[in-house]
Amino acid sequence: MFASSNNFTGEIPRSLCGGKSSPTIIDLSNNNFDGTIPQCLGAHMSSLTDLNLRNNSFSGSLPDMFTQASKLRSIDVSHNQLEGKLPASLTACSALEVLNVESNEINDTFPFQLSSLQKLQVLVLRSNKFHGVLYQSDGAWFGFPQLKIIDVSNNDFLCTLPSDYFLIWTAISSNEDKDRQPHYIGGSNGYGYYTSVVLMNKGVSMAMERILTVYTAIDFSGNRIHGEVPESIGLLKELHVLNLSRNAFTGHIPSSLANMTALESLDLSQNMLSGEIPPELGDLSSLGWINVSHNHLVGSIPQGTQFQRQNCSSYEGNPGLFGPSLKDICREKTPPESEPPVSSEEDEEEEEGSFSWVAAGLGFAHGVVFGFTIGYIMKNLGRNKH
Secondary structure (H helix, E strand, O other), rough: EEEEOOOOEEEOOOOHOOOOOOOOOOOOOOOOOEEEHHHHHEEEEEEEEOEEEOOOEOOOOOOOOOOOOOOEEEEEEEEEEOEEOOOOOHOOOOOEEEEEEOOOOOEEEEOOHHHHOOOEEEEEEOOOOOOOOOOOOOOOOOOOOOOOOEEOOOOEEEEEEOOOOOEEEEEHHHOOOOOOOEEEEEEOOOOOOOOOEEEEOOOOOEEOOOEEEEEEEEEEOOOEEEOOOOOOHHHHOOOOOEEOOOOOOEEOOHHHHHHHOOOEEOOOOOOEHHHHHHHHHHHHOOOOOOEOOOEEEEEOOOHHHHHOOOOOOOOOOOEEEEEEHHHHOOOOOOOOOOOOOOHHHHHHHHHHHHHOHHHHHHHHHHHHHHHHHHEEEOOHHHHHHH
C-alpha cells in the first residue's frame, strides 16, 4: 500500500485494518494524518515487510502490535508526536534491519532489549526524550551484532563510556562485505522499495534515499556524556562518521583514532577536551572534515593536508592552539604563535559556499562508497549548492 505524499488528513481509516488481503508494504509517509496509530494494524504484521509512517502528526504511543511481525524489516515512525515508551513486542521483529523513531517525544531508556535482533543495522533515536545510560547494568555493550548506524543525538543520556565500551562493536570493527558492488538495506522485497534515512555527515544533514550496507556512523552528539573518550574507539576501523559533539567529554583526544583508517568525518566540538591533537591523525587520508572547536586544546595543528584544508571555525574556541598550519588556515599575517587564532568570517562564508553536495561524499571508503553514495544525497544539501 503506497500512499505517501498525498496531503491526506485525519486519522488512519480503520478499514485499512480489514480486507481479505494483507499488504506487504504500508507507506503513508509525508501526509497530514493525525490521531493515534491504530492497534488493528497488527492484523497485517505477519505479512508486512516495511512500515513507513514518517512525517505525519500521529500522537499517543507506538502500539504494542509487533508480536507476529517476523518478516518486518523496516519501521519508520520519525517526525511525528509519539510519546511514551517503545513497545515490548519490537523484540519479536526478528528480521528487523532499520528502526527510526527520530523527532518524537518518546520518553524511555536505551532499548537494550533489542540487542537480540540479529539483523538490526540502523537504529535512529535522535531528538526524543531518551535518558539514562548507554550501557548495560554491568557497564558492558553487547548484542547488536550487525549494527552499523546508531544515532542517539539530541536526547538526555547521562553517563560515562567505559574504557572497553567499543570492544565488541563487531559490524564496525571489520569489513565482512568485500564485494565491490553496491548493496543496500532493503530492496530485496521484489518491489524496489528501499529504506531511507537522514543523518549528520560533515556538519550537514544528509538524506540518503538508499542506505549502503557498508555505510557506518555513530552520532552521540547533544547529550550529557562525560568522562574520557574510550581508547577502544580505535578498534572501529570501518567507521566513516563519528560525532561526539555537544557533550561534556574531558581528557585527551585518544591517539587510537589514528587506527580508524576509513574515518571521513570527525566532530568533537563543544566538549571539554584538553591536551594536544594527536599528530598521528594527520596520517588519516580519508578524513575530509574535522571539527574540534570550543574545547581546551593546546599545541600545534597536525601537519596532514586534511587538517590544513579545514575552515578556521573548526579550531576556534581553543586559545592554546597554534602553529604555522593554523596561521595559514586563518590567514593571519604575523601573529605571535602564543596568541589565539582569529577566525575570519569571510573565510567561513567562502568555505560554506564551496561545500557542495559532491563534497559530502569525498574520501568515502577509499572511493568505492563515494561512487555509489553520491546519487542518493538529496534535498537537505540543496541549500549548499548555491
